[in-house]
Amino acid sequence: MIKIAIFGFGAVGQGVAxxxxxxxxSLRRLIGDFKVVAVTDSRGGIVDENGVDLAKALEIKRKNKRLPEGITTLDVIESLDFDVCIEVTVTNxxxxxxxxxxxxxxxxRGINVVTSNKGPLVVAYxxxxxxADRNDAKLMFEATVGGAMPIIKLVKNDLAGNEIYAIKxxxxxxxxxxxxxMEKEKLSYDQILAEAKELGIAEADPTYDVEGIDAAAKLVIIANSLMGMNVKFDDVERVGITKITPExxxxxxxxxxxxxxxAEVDRAEGVLRVSPRLIPIQHPLAISGTLNAALIKTDLAGDVVVVGKGAGSKETASAIVSDLVELYRC
Amino acid sequence: MLITIVVELKDQPGQLLKALEPISRFGGNIVSVYHQRDKITPLKRIPVEITIQIDEKRVNDLIEAIRKNGVIVRSYNEVRLTATTSLLLIGHIIHTDLGDTINRIDSTGFAEVVDMHISMPQLNQPSTAMVTISATNEEKLKRAIEILKNTCREKDITVIEPLELQ
Structure with a gap:
């Protein structure tokens, strides 16, 4: 019986639940029997060693906007017996x-971790x-980069044995x-940003996205975890998209x-940067909408391209569940 | 235009000057001088490869003048710019001295701005330019791009580079 704890019960945590x-x-057929023994958010949580009723937890969270108070995530880690934590708290x-x-x-404590949280990996990968190595635990983080687009396990598993020259x-x-x-409508950056905010695609304060901070954080995770580099967020040369004109x-x-x-990392060229680039219109990276894509340059496999949905609670849950299955596949 | 002249010089002091003196007289700009000491001729002359930037119309007179100085001109060729790429600039391109921006590339001797397409929507609005740069090889092209990026950083112009140099 796999005992799971979910830390963070926002959009992603709820999507996972x-x-x-x-x-x-279908998951039981893949990984065997499992139960969620704790769900926490920033204010409290629900713990049940026999298995938390997830439907009820979701209902409480949606009704009250919070889980019952009186329990902290650290209490859970210190006192509860569980095998894997799904860490989906807010990124810093x-x-x-x-x-x-x-x-x-x-x-x-030797507890496996599956996370969508970029912050801890950017700061201390x-x-x-x-x-994780020293304690014989596994750290899984497919959901930190590219949402549902497979890239971390794709490179680690399916492209294993390849040297990764560059990822763009x-x-x-x-x-x-x-x-x-902007490309399609020939409208200004400000007009399209307003539209994106209305659609919920951009945040009220879009700085984190439009200045390339989010992409740079993901690039740091890629460089450190997939290319054996040791870079920090501040090492990324970063230019955002705010100055781009319809002309x-x-x-x-x-x-x-x-x-x-x-976002580009190229070890031989010493490139680590996020910047607007000219892309030939027939190039696989010339994708439209909220999609994510990555071009992986390798020695044996040549170029590999992946495209997928980069955000959304269901899409992020897909990446988290795939990590969980990878850990416990029967 | 950019040309390379290969001359053969006796291994004696003052020989190089005989080859270089006419270049400045004809308004040429010396980009590099390379002594090919490993290719010394049977008559113990040293081939020297001189790369210069000069007005196309004055090339023949220049070669003539170098020969008159008693220097053997083995060959001279226009340098072909083999690596080319386009970049997009966004900002106050005209009012930050466009001539200077272009000249910083052209004056390198190894790269040139060969094409430019500017779109100016309104007065006081940022303009957009597609700049095409050619250089003698890919390494030099990368250096030219760095020069352009530094120039544009000074002038608060956004540079959008191509995904790959073709």
Whole structure:
């Protein structure tokens, strides 16, 4: 019986709970019997060693906007017996908290971690990877990069044995939405940003996305975990999309190009940057809408391209569940 | 235009000057001088490869003048710019001295701005330019792009680079 704890019960946490609930039978066939023994959010949580009623937990959270108070995530880690934590609290790329402490405390105790939280990995990937190794625990983080688009396990497993020369990708769906709409509608950045906010694609404060911060954080995770590098967030050369004009698309289009925000890591060239780039319109990275894409350059397999949905609670849950299955496949 | 002249010089002091003196007289700009000491001729002359930027119309007179100085001109060729790429600039391109921006590339001697397409929507609005740069090889092209990026950083112009140099 696999005992799971879910830390963080926002959109992603709830998405995971729903998938565990609705796909219970098919997941059991894959990984054997499992139960969720704790669900926590920033204010409290529900603990039941016999298995939390997820439908009820979701109902309480939706009705009250919070879980019952009186329990903290650290209490759960210190006192409860469980095998794997799903760490889906809010990302903070400056100090990584609260996720960093959650992940560290779990790994120390030999508890496996599956996370969608970029912060702890951006701040302390190599330390966490070491900690996991020393305690015979696994740290899984497919959901930190590209949402449902497979890239972490794709490179680690399916491209195992390849040397990864470079990865170039579209890692932020919000920017890609804005740029592809500007390309089509010939409207200004501000007009399309307003549209994206209305559709819930961009946040009220879009800085994190449009200045390339989110993409840079994901690039750091890719560089450190897939290419054996040891880089920090501040090492990323970063230019956002706010200064791009509709005329830029027209001029580019005359030469057969469009513009996309590309995150690029190239070890030999010493490149680590997020910046708008000219992309030939027939290039696989010239994708539209909120999609993510990545071009992986390898020695044996040549170029491999993946495209997928980069955000959304169900899509992120897909990546988390795939990590869970990878850990416990029968 | 950019040309490469290969001359053969005696291994004596003052020989190089005989080859270089006419270049400045004809308004040429010396980009590089390379002594091919490993290719010394049977008559113990050293081939020297001189790359210069000069007005196309004055090339023949220049070669004539170098020969008159008693220097053997083995060959001279226009340098072909083999690596080309296009970049997009967004910002106040005209009002930040476009001539200077272009000249910083052209004056390198190894790269040139060969094409430019500018779109100016309205007065005081940022303009957009598609700039095509050619260089003698890919390495030099990368250096030219770095020069352009640094220039544009100074002038607060956004540079959008191509995904790959073709």
């Amino acid at each position: 729903e998938v565990l609930l609705t796909k219970r039978d 790329i400056e100090h990584g908290e609260p996720g960093l402490t959650h992940i560290r405390e779990c790994l120390k 190599s330390k966490l990877a070491d900690l 990708g579209i890692l932020n769906g919000t920017c890609n939405y804005i740029l592809s709409r 830029a698309f027209e001029v580019a289009m005359d030469k057969g190009y469009t513009i996309r925000l590309i």
